[in-house]
Amino acid sequence: MAIAAPKTRRGETSRAVILKAALDLFQEHGYEATTMRAIADRAGVSLGSSYHYFPSKEHLVLEFYRHTHELHAAAIAPLLSREKDLSTRLRGTIRAVVVTCEPFHAVAGSIFSTVANPASPLNPFGGAAKPLRDEVVELYAEVVSGSGARIPKDIAEFLPLILWLYQMGILYFWIFDRSPGRLRTLEVIDETTELIVRLISLANLPVLRGSRNRILGLIKDIVERPQG
Amino acid sequence: MAIAAPKTRRGETSRAVILKAALDLFQEHGYEATTMRAIADRAGVSLGSSYHYFPSKEHLVLEFYRHTHELHAAAIAPLLSREKDLSTRLRGTIRAVVVTCEPFHAVAGSIFSTVANPASPLNPFGGAAKPLRDEVVELYAEVVSGSGARIPKDIAEFLPLILWLYQMGILYFWIFDRSPGRLRTLEVIDETTELIVRLISLANLPVLRGSRNRILGLIKDIVERPQG
DNA sequence: CGCTCTAGTTGAACATGTTCAAATCAAGAT
């Protein structure tokens, strides 16, 4: 069950070559159309060997995620170090998500369902994918904290998590988007990022204080109690 | 590919007996643990016969949904005809969802992922499941319209769809809920339904007018353009 | 060199969703 970490030079190359074959094939033919046998073939190893390093096909997707996450993080690094305006940082970050994922658009659909499955190791709410999720949330923490915006402390505490969730929503929309150049998704991103920043500033209004506290209390409760 | 509607008495009973076997087995052992062969066995027909009436295992789940939807609609009928307070109607309706689904809690997890899959016929955003989704949205339209609340027209137009989405969110939370008697979910329902009603009333504030229009415009755009 | 031990490798075997061509059935027409 547990992922077998390679313990020799030979093992390392085997694992690497299997992973590369899988990533290439996922991109070429999509997740479902890529068979474990095809992966093993292209990697030049036997079917059994793939299972020695990756407990399941889903675990290979997990590495796929990590791969795109690293591309994404690298892509927005310049923006994050240069730009101070929260709205611009957020827009640039989310735009970069869909741009980075664009080569995998055809794959994304079949993958999303696996992610949503509570029983899957890919489920971000508490499987093998949790560490990666935490990294992404951390990235959004940086988007917020590196900006000049003064965010109330109670909001700032959960904002990164909410933005991660928001990103998932955008990705789900993007999966369905058939518009040329995926323009609709970009429009929705522009509109929603501005909206989010606006709502954050509105949250300071006295009339909204009550609802704000209730929403934050709810989130706090959901996040901090285990198993739910 | 298309669902073969039975054309004889004999065919009708076959279809019915297959469906009943499937529903029972899903409930007893969950979705994944139930094999098509087991369904055919219990129904007393051959494997091929099941595929004559249901193009895939997923299509059997679709019927499962319809089944619970009908239970749910029946369960809340008295409430909807008696109660006029929107908050109470909404709370009762959503509570009834999780109560109705409670016997299937163990199954629900494995099913949810299928629903989220854009390629699945179960995907409510435009597969075979769309008609059923429309029925559920219609039910929420009744929850709103039958209440004494005066909802602005622009909000009322999309509120049922939003409430359907909200119900999906609650169900996803419920799937993870391991608390005794699923009490946490009920708490979250009480809190969120009140919050929703409160936010609707707040939407009339002049300061929120701009954001309200933008949000509604966004929803309108997303809903009304095809493919996305 | 030969032994041992662990990591790595293999491919046959299994389970299960799905397909399909052939067989069977039932009812109406002749």
Place this chain on the structure above:
DNA sequence: ATCTTGATTTGAACATGTTCAACTAGAGCG
């Protein structure tokens, strides 16, 4: 009664994710 036709039924065959017991490679050691 026999034939025809379309619906229904069947089970073998296929594809593919996964498991596992046997086998190989190679390093460390005497």
